[in-house]
Amino acid sequence: MPDWSYQTIFRPGLFRLPARRARGLTLRAMRNVSLLPGGTLLIKTLGHMDPAPILASRLSGTTLPTPVGLSGAVDPEGIAARAIAQLGFGFVEVGPITPDPITDASPIRMDRREETIVYPSAYENVGAEAALRRIRNPGHRLPQLARIAPMPETNPEQAIDELRSLVDRFMNESRVSALIIEAAAQGRSRDENERILRQIASCIREQPASETAILLYIPLELPETQLAALVGAADPETWSGFFIGDYTNGPAGATVGRTGKAASVAKLSAIRAQAAGTPLLFASAGVHEPADALDLIEAGADYVLLHSGFVYSGPGLPKRVNEAIIHRKLAQAELPAGQSFWRNWGWMCLLGIGMIIGGIIAWFIASTSVLLPYDEAFLRMTWDEVNAIDPHLLHFMSHDRITLAGTMLSIGILYCQLAKHGLRYGVHWARVALLASGAAGFPSFFLYLGYGFFDPVHAAAAIVLFPMFLLAMRRNPDRLNRDPVNLRNSLAWRRALWGQLCFVVVGAALCVGGIVIASVGVTNVFVPEDIRYLGMARESLDLANPRLIPLIAHDRAGFGGALFSDAVMILIFALWGLRQGAKWMWWTLLWGGAPGFVAGLSVHFMIGYTDFVHLLPAYFVFALYIAGLALLYPYLMRSEINGAVSSTSGG
Template sequence: MPDWSYHPLFKPWLSTLPGNAGREFIHRGMSTIAKFPGGRTFIEFLGHMSPSEKLHGNLFGLQFSSPVGLSGKIDPQLSGIEAFPNLGFGAIEVGPITKFPREPKTAGSLSITNDALILPEHAETIGLNATKNKLTKSRTVPVLIRLEEPQIIAEHLKDTGDAFIIEIDSIESIDDLTHIKTVLENKPVLLAIRHSAVADNLLKVKSASQFVDGIMIEEDRKLTAGTQVLPLQQTDGLIHALNMIKNEIDLPVVTSGGVAEPADALDLFEAGAELVFLSGGYVASGPGLPKRINEALLDKLGDERNELPGWIWYWLFGLFILIGGALVLFFSFTKVILFYDEAFMQMTRLELMAYNPNLYKFMSHDRMTLAGTMISGGFIYMQLALHGIRYGIHWARKAFNIGAITGFLGIILFFSDSVISTGCTVCSGSFCFLFTSWAT
């Protein structure tokens, strides 16, 4: 679901639904669409969210299509697991997973000021068996499973996840960690710690780092009245903790949460984060956030844009539409009535003016309307071609093609009825304007 529909349409309405109904409605809806034949293509058509191949990478022996992941806090029911890979995410975190399901005592929500995510103090979980059932299907991105009870459930999930996350508070000794690593058959294990706890636990993290494959630095939280409050923007704290760990430990470091805008993610990547997992920022900013981060990262990396062969024909199409509109505008100021108008009405221009001058003025206005639509539409086509299609931006090409097709339908109808022609051309211009607004 792209931002253009999420913010004005779905977010205000879903926030009024009781409990977690809004979250489940949107997640289940997206997953249902993704399961249908052509569903993933339809989601891509609406949002244009597929990461560039230039962002693909390898970490922990796993292939990631994007360095942006989704935190398990966002989808505890795993109801959106089918759809999230289509939104620009390169990895999905699942969990925390416990042996038995745990119902939330409060519903998740954004704070009134939209600057924090509020979740139950004890995270909602669907339990071991339901998790295994949800993750049996093939997937297109790596899944990292967070084990809340690693000593109990690691054995049961070793074949389900691609990598595993263990919180530092859930292990009592290094022996526990080595045992879990053995049970998981040496699959990648990340040690998770909140950024506010890094300074006090740096020695423990350093000792444990010999037996794990990476460190996950997480957003901080404030516990209050049975809930945990997670401020959306925590970049400074994450970067400070990341620098401390990087100075002491030679392991890949990923972060989770604390990102509200693409600039926050870029700061974390620049500080040395290998992956960035989104939590509350995804809810507040919208499903387009991973896409915007991916695009910003490409710009930061100095992505070279290659020109698409044949783009000039798109630009010339727009130019000819604009020139045609200018000619129509000229006739609307001068002759107004053309030969085919006289043939259709079986009246000359002078006879029409004598019959009803207002009808003549109406036709002049009609011509001006058509001219304005053609000139503005031609200009938009030229800009789409010059700044979008030229560099292979697919949303621009789709907008152009759909607008042009509907426009040509209007031109065909023009020869049978000029009034219908004007209406169809206006519609085509509206379509084009609508699609050009789908940049994010």
Template sequence: MPDWSYHTMFKHILTKVPGHIGREFIHRSMNSIASIPGGNQLIHFLGHMNPSPTLAVKLFGIPFSSPVGLSGKVDPLLSGTRAFSNLGFSFVEVGPVTKRKQQPSVKPYYERETLNVIFPEELESLGIDETVEKLQGYNGVNLKKLIRLKGSNEEIIELIKKLSSFSDAFILDFKVDILDHFITVIKERSKNLPILLAITPDQLSSKNDQLSCLIEAGKIDGVVIDADCEDSSFTSLKACVNKIRSIHKHIPLIVSGGINEPEDALEIYHAGVNLFMLSSGYITSGPGLPKRINELLDNNQKREPEIFSGWIWYWLFGLAVFIGGLLALLFSMTRIVLPYDEHFLGISRNDILNFNKNLLYFMAHDRMTLAGTMISGGILYMSLARYGIKYGIHWCRKAVNIGAITGFLGILLFIGFGYFDWLHGLFWLILLPFFLKGYFSTKTINATPVSVNKRNHQAWKLSLYGQLAFIILGFAFIIGGLVISYIGATFVFVQTDIGYLCMPPEMIKKYNEALIPVIAHDRAGFGSALFSVGLLVLMISLWGFREGDKWVWWSMLIGGFPAFLAGITIHFVIGYTTFAHLLPAYVAVALYIFGLIFTYSFLMKGENK
């Protein structure tokens, strides 16, 4: 559930139902998707949320792919664990785990005044038996697990016996009766797994001496600051971090809660926190928060980007598509039917005009829409190469490869109609070397994008609606391309086409049997191109929207203009203005304009305060 769907649709619904019901609906849904074959790949496709390898940290001898984890308060029933590994999290907190099941009457709730989720003092717990059963099912999930234990000293020792094989570290709540001897016993029973002590800001103020004694004695391996108390604030959280760091410079420090925006995580990270677990902020800011934090942290490292010279081959591939589109546009505006078309048909352009001039105009309509789509596709390919692949951005290369390969496969549709257009075949052969050279010379590309987005400001919130509009537009192009290709491969004409031509296909076939295969070839060509460009629009919309990335906005603006201009203008030029036929185009234009307007401030104005 990416931010563009969570904030624009689901959040408005979920905030009106009890929090625990909405939580379980989301987590169970995501977990179900992640559990089916290809589910993880689908979640990854929608979000590309994996953290950059440069964010990897090692703590307690344990490798973490990034500093970002998820608090157990968010998923106490372990309903969504399988999906969290795809959302940019490096680890999850499990628990609190108690000996017996806990179902407190007070549930977490959304407080509209503060826009925060309030967690009760007593949290839900599955109990040890069900927790073990759940963890057994998540053995293959690529997430580190920090298990929080709750209960009497005797119960905690019993819990550790059953959970040691599933845990990377244990978290204990700070209590007055936590003694050196007790922690020593726990260490032995857990086979020397790291023991972390969780303490609230209030406890730190009153029990700092006791905490210091445990740290100096080497009894605990790290400290967890629980920042989700009702009277806690980000300022008090920073004060706690600074206080501990001033006394204990090297003790591993983890913060649980208190982070609502990417900049909060950056500030805490700079203050000396090693890891942080999202809680209320994950719910209020949306599931994209870990990705936004990872990209901001990566940007903060200020590395010089590596330049990949192979980008130029992808750019030349896009340029060739662009030029091919211009040539197709020129032909569609002049001759329409080329000499090799006439040779295949056995009749001339004038013969078609004399038979039914609308038939020639109809062919111009198919060929001009194809030309506009090719020009738009070429612009997008060149932009992705120049502003993404050049700097090693993996998602840009992936988008170009998927778009290009589906475009190449479209030639198979042409062959099926008994009419092989040699010019299309030649064009295919010209494009292929550029693509293959680009593909093989950039195989080592694996950089993840960085982001400057720090706050949940208004421009970011509005951009999610614009992003959703572009995503719908991309899906619409893909579906439209499939439908048009199917029509071209089967009955060729829809009812509005027949109305414009004023004659049934049987009459056209009777006049010249080769005419329908040529028209079907044109339709398939347009459908294939629309499908390919739709994939490009979709992938840019899913993976490329980051604050201040002007090139994305300009690519959408300039890239969309030729397709819409050619596709709509030709209908009015030839008089094919049936409203039902043009309605999909009108809707697409509306989505295009809406997307440009609502993403402008976020993409074009850079950092917003």
């Protein structure tokens, strides 16, 4: 459920349901997908969210893959933990955890305009026993942070006893990387909070030596005077850092939303100014777009957690935050050495140029003579003799060959662009797109050999181009993107998600189309609409010349294989590549798609093959192509992103 499907399809429907039901449906659906064979791979493929090593950090004895975590309230029972772990998070919070379960069936309310969530109780949870079972069997490999708290409205003595018991149970649990302790509460006096803090610190020191980081929970609404006292009383030898909460209490319940960011920023700045040493700081309020996370980090946060922002912005938010953090880190790093033309991208450029030249020649021949000398030699018939069999036969063959030529032009343009703007800069997704396209395209040469027709020109082209492909794919390491990234949930971003959805459907539809056409080419060769256009049954063609079917099958199978090769590239481009301000991407989609659609649609009208059912898939995909370009235009063609000028040469 990436952003392009969540924001456009699922969120509008889910937000019309009661919040509890919507949350349950979403989490169960994610869990069910992750439990399917290859389900987690599918989630990774759709989002391409594997974090870069540059994001990793150490928390006590644990490596956190990214500084972005998930709040425990998003999935309080860990239903979709396996799926959520694939979305780019570096850790997950389990909590709050109280000694006994706390349930509240009252509705969870949401204000879409303010982007807030109001829980009837901030402490709904399954209790310590169930939480411990979940921590020991999480269903994923991400580090876990356990947040423990006493039962609500307990007096200080009860709170101390309950927290001591929870510390005993969770501090030495090997699957807990950090223990977050709610020793301070909004409703207690300063003296009471400090007394609880001292008692719990004493309890921690009594525990066996442990690598578990110990974090002091700071309520978001804690007064500044109490904050200063707690920070001063927190011994750095006992407390590894502070964890700032994300909810505010009111008559309606506990409110979580983007409005909490200002208070979180203020507390981060105050702790950094007042605390001894350099404690770890976790912040979990108000991150609804990447810019919010950067603001918290600028204020002093080492780690951020997503809660309401994950619900309102979508499952792609952790990836977007990771990209924003990477961009900030790279802005301060030294530029790497330039890429070699021949080693990194030149061979793929030549391969693309070769495909373009081949496509132009094929289009010219298919629009004029249609048949090549070796075609006539294979058929043992001249052009006039073939035309005498059926006046539509050469038109039909021309239609197959022109559509193939248009697809070759499209592939060539995409190869050149992805080489220049992708391989040249070590962009991972571009390399994968080219690799997948070549892996699909070159073997398609063998699809039609079973019919006994050998195309010497096609074979010669493959012999020349395949080494270029191998040379382009060798010794080409991935590099991190240095171009500006999207930081805001702007209108252009929201519209671009619709445009991305259009191109994902275009890529997927063309993949299916390529497979179907290739399958027809190597089996029945014709569909019923073809037979109606020709006015001859397959058997009649076979009687006229038994070599006609193999020749036509060669054209169909070749076109199907080329279309699939092209479609794979478009699909990966749409899924992984789109980046705000990258103008080259919009022009690539425009010029990369145009030859295929011009060839595929124009030739049908030129030869009079205008069967509506036959052309309906092409009309549908073309409409999505135009809509996608229009919706993506403001997002991809803006020169300025959040005040930074975008380069048009990076990936």
